[in-house]
Amino acid sequence: MNDIIKKILSREEKWQKKWNDAKSFTPTNDGKKPKYYDLVEFPFPSGSGLHVGHMLPYTGMDVIARYKRMSGYDVLYPFGYDSMGIAAEHYAVKAGKHPSDSVRELIQIFEKQIKCMGLSFDPDAKIATSDPEYIKWTQWQFIQFFKAGLVYRDALPMNWCPNCKTNLTNEELEDGRCERCGGPVEKKMKEQWNIRITKYADRLIDDLSTVDYPERVKTEQINWIGKSIGADVDFRVGDDIMTVFTTRVDTIFGVTFCVIAPEHELVKKWLENGKIKNPDAVIEYQKMAAAKSEIERTNMTREKSGVKLDGIMVENPYNNTEIPLYISDYVLANYGYGAIMAVPAHDERDYEFAKKFDIEIIPVLDGGDISAAAFTDEGPHINSKFLDGMGKNEAINFAIEYGEKHGFARKTTKYRLKDWGFSRQMYWGEPIPLIYCEHCGWQPVPDNELPVMQPHMDDFRPTDDGESPLARATDWVKTKCPKCGGDGRRETDTMPGWAGSSWYFLRYVDPHNDNEFADQKLLKRWLPVDIYNGGNEHNTRHLLYARFWHKALFDLGLVPTSEPFSKRTSSGLMMGEDGQKMSKSKGNAVSSSTVTDRTGADAARTTILFLGPWELNMIWSEETLSGVSRFLKRVEGLFDRVTIDAKMDNEQNRMMNQLVSDMTDRIDSMKFNTAIAAMMEYSNFLYKYDAVPTECYETLLKCLNPFAPHMCEELWEKLGHSDMLVFTPWPTFDPAALVSNTMTIVVSVNGKRRAEISVDTKIGRQELISNAREMVEKYLTGDITNTIVVPNKMVNFVIKG
Numbered sequence: 001m002n003d004i005i006k007k008i009l010s011r012e013e014k015w016q017k018k019w020n021d022a023k024s025f026t027p028t029n030d031g032k033k034p035k036y037y038d039l040v041e042f043p044f045p046s047g048s049g050l051h052v053g054h055m056l057p058y059t060g061m062d063v064i065a066r067y068k069r070m071s072g073y074d075v076l077y078p079f080g081y082d083s084m085g086i087a088a089e090h091y092a093v094k095a096g097k098h099p100s101d102s103v104r105e106l107i108q109i110f111e112k113q114i115k116c117m118g119l120s121f122d123p124d125a126k127i128a129t130s131d132p133e134y135i136k137w138t139q140w141q142f143i144q145f146f147k148a149g150l151v152y153r154d155a156l157p158m159n160w161c162p163n164c165k166t167n168l169t170n171e172e173l174e175d176g177r178c179e180r181c182g183g184p185v186e187k188k189m190k191e192q193w194n195i196r197i198t199k200y201a202d203r204l205i206d207d208l209s210t211v212d213y214p215e216r217v218k219t220e221q222i223n224w225i226g227k228s229i230g231a232d233v234d235f236r237v238g239d240d241i242m243t244v245f246t247t248r249v250d251t252i253f254g255v256t257f258c259v260i261a262p263e264h265e266l267v268k269k270w271l272e273n274g275k276i277k278n279p280d281a282v283i284e285y286q287k288m289a290a291a292k293s294e295i296e297r298t299n300m301t302r303e304k305s306g307v308k309l310d311g312i313m314v315e316n317p318y319n320n321t322e323i324p325l326y327i328s329d330y331v332l333a334n335y336g337y338g339a340i341m342a343v344p345a346h347d348e349r350d351y352e353f354a355k356k357f358d359i360e361i362i363p364v365l366d367g368g369d370i371s372a373a374a375f376t377d378e379g380p381h382i383n384s385k386f387l388d389g390m391g392k393n394e395a396i397n398f399a400i401e402y403g404e405k406h407g408f409a410r411k412t413t414k415y416r417l418k419d420w421g422f423s424r425q426m427y428w429g430e431p432i433p434l435i436y437c438e439h440c441g442w443q444p445v446p447d448n449e450l451p452v453m454q455p456h457m458d459d460f461r462p463t464d465d466g467e468s469p470l471a472r473a474t475d476w477v478k479t480k481c482p483k484c485g486g487d488g489r490r491e492t493d494t495m496p497g498w499a500g501s502s503w504y505f506l507r508y509v510d511p512h513n514d515n516e517f518a519d520q521k522l523l524k525r526w527l528p529v530d531i532y533n534g535g536n537e538h539n540t541r542h543l544l545y546a547r548f549w550h551k552a553l554f555d556l557g558l559v560p561t562s563e564p565f566s567k568r569t570s571s572g573l574m575m576g577e578d579g580q581k582m583s584k585s586k587g588n589a590v591s592s593s594t595v596t597d598r599t600g601a602d603a604a605r606t607t608i609l610f611l612g613p614w615e616l617n618m619i620w621s622e623e624t625l626s627g628v629s630r631f632l633k634r635v636e637g638l639f640d641r642v643t644i645d646a647k648m649d650n651e652q653n654r655m656m657n658q659l660v661s662d663m664t665d666r667i668d669s670m671k672f673n674t675a676i677a678a679m680m681e682y683s684n685f686l687y688k689y690d691a692v693p694t695e696c697y698e699t700l701l702k703c704l705n706p707f708a709p710h711m712c713e714e715l716w717e718k719l720g721h722s723d724m725l726v727f728t729p730w731p732t733f734d735p736a737a738l739v740s741n742t743m744t745i746v747v748s749v750n751g752k753r754r755a756e757i758s759v760d761t762k763i764g765r766q767e768l769i770s771n772a773r774e775m776v777e778k779y780l781t782g783d784i785t786n787t788i789v790v791p792n793k794m795v796n797f798v799i800k801g
Helices: 003-021 052-070 086-095 099-116 132-147 197-210 215-225 249-254 265-272 279-290 348-357 392-406 520-526 541-555 592-599 601-610 622-641 650-668 672-686 694-704 709-718 765-775
Strands: 035-040 074-076 079-081 126-128 151-161 166-168 186-195 227-237 240-246 257-260 307-315 322-327 339-342 409-415 434-437 441-444 478-480 487-490 531-533 742-749 752-760 783-790 794-800
Touching: 003 592, 003 601, 003 709, 035 052, 035 520, 052 074, 052 531, 052 592, 052 601, 052 650, 079 099, 086 099, 099 592, 132 151, 132 441, 132 541, 197 215, 197 227, 197 541, 215 541, 227 249, 227 339, 227 392, 240 249, 240 257, 240 265, 240 339, 249 392, 257 348, 265 279, 265 307, 279 307, 279 322, 339 348, 392 409, 592 601, 592 622, 601 622, 601 672, 601 709, 622 672, 622 694, 622 709, 650 672, 650 694, 672 694, 694 709, 742 765, 752 765, 765 783, 765 794
Parallel strands: 035 074, 035 531, 079 126, 257 322, 742 794
Antiparallel strands: 151 166, 151 186, 227 240, 227 307, 227 409, 257 339, 307 322, 434 441, 434 487, 478 487, 742 752, 783 794
């Protein structure tokens, strides 16, 4: 390490200590300033440290926090660790350590790296979701949901990952596979705890109109909830009723067959009672379908397959015609009712199926040719009896009314969103705080016994049978019923990692409260969060869970706002220099510690934000790091040109005001890279002067301070200021000063650029020509035959000779 780097690192350590001693980043909470709650998603400690990609969102939001403090806000910028859940458990297994030990060690590594970056997190507002004090309130809130009827236990199909050996929700799957290990999942029926998130489906959609989220994020949430308004229609199959849900009940007269899921209970029943006349073919197809993943089964591009159920006919209740029934793996038993009506004339998937199995195709919408493909546009109804001639909406409403009147159809709203499967068969999760008693049923653990902590287990590996490893801790499982005092047993499933991350922003407000999860007065002061930045991968799952959790607390009178976050932003991904997403597994990760050790935190921070637009992916560049380091050295070098008695000229005043205007706008709009570019341009401008006015330089330091705070504090102190720059107000600008009184004119001879002159914007034509001629006199070697003046841009002398 050379002497220059030693000096930089020593300077950064000096100012980090000064900030800490002065409690520079702890909000006053005195109500004298407007509040600003600046939140960044906390990390889960499941690796050996933070790379520069991790530092991207922390640094960007740190610029916002420092800027807002200088702008007169009381800022809460907290930090913590999502240290409970499957990620932490997997890392511990891989490292051969107990999760409690690995989490503690990793947090220490993270803390050191974060401190070295000079991030202005409030040191008093830190939490870890694995802390007993935090687990207590996660469990307490779960109990409130249980008491309110939002929690229930039921046997439902679950996504079982045989590798991770735990249940996963649909939201935890990526392309039908486990998001953590990437392996295939299986469907299993298991008794588990669920939370009624579907009760909030409409509010989760409707309240998006009240928040400032990118339209893309809103669309993702709406699509994931998947609200569909349609009708349930009962098709009679002998003595049985097969219900289907459709959004296009108006096309009911074009139904020429139905399809049912291979694993549907009715298929099982008909096989057992002998109504299906080709059982061998059906059973063989069931086995084939069971071996496929859900994503394989629902892949729209693959060829459709199926088996006709011989001996089974379905009656269309609208026209009493009998139509065939098929099983096909593209229909899922756990989606809708596990059966669909098929209108091949107007649905591409149904058309393909009908063509393959030679099924009749009846058009019921006029205007298309169905000889070669399904007609999927709209048109007046035909071949539809009492619906003929009607348009889409009129026909839907009439068909529903007709079905309701005759008792075989009902207007229905369906959601893709399922209730939140809350049970996990893991060790490193919050134990679900419920006790089962043979006499009293499920009872919540009393408040004075919270938190319920999992016992220390040397062997905490998950089991193959779908039970939590906590089931092996028999002494821990045995307990007393809180209601009757009789024998009871603890629930051995644990909560998902999403539990602690669904409310952590509330605990930041009052992290050391032993009596409640947060003081109500403080919640009223700080909520909602003013800006919440997080990864695009969390825009549906985490954001949806957190919004639901918050709304449930709101309904219980425990938080003052219906929505937790006013504004949502997302930064892009940091890519390695190889163009791939930066990660330790790919070997392209650049440790933040390595960078700060080589260049210091200020250069690392500024480089991270200069690489590209905030919302887009950016590629790490050592060349950019070197360029930014040179820029910071030039800013430091300008100190020697600062002259106390230097008078500010008009151009310096304009450029200074322009800088403040640009910086204010660009930080507000999170255009950090162009904000840095503006400061580079301004510093280059100042280098034109041997004597730099103090105000010009001080304004640069104020603007640069959120990005490179250590260097700016040092230079501010060298200028003779006793107060730290962190407490200095953000500079203001005079809009009138942004208008330049001078302009630069290019002077050419025969179209060839020969000089530039700076002139007053109000200069007359003849004076401009005269001044321009003086600048290029030596090039005027012939007669001037023409003088061309392009207003505000150029003077061109045309000569002959």
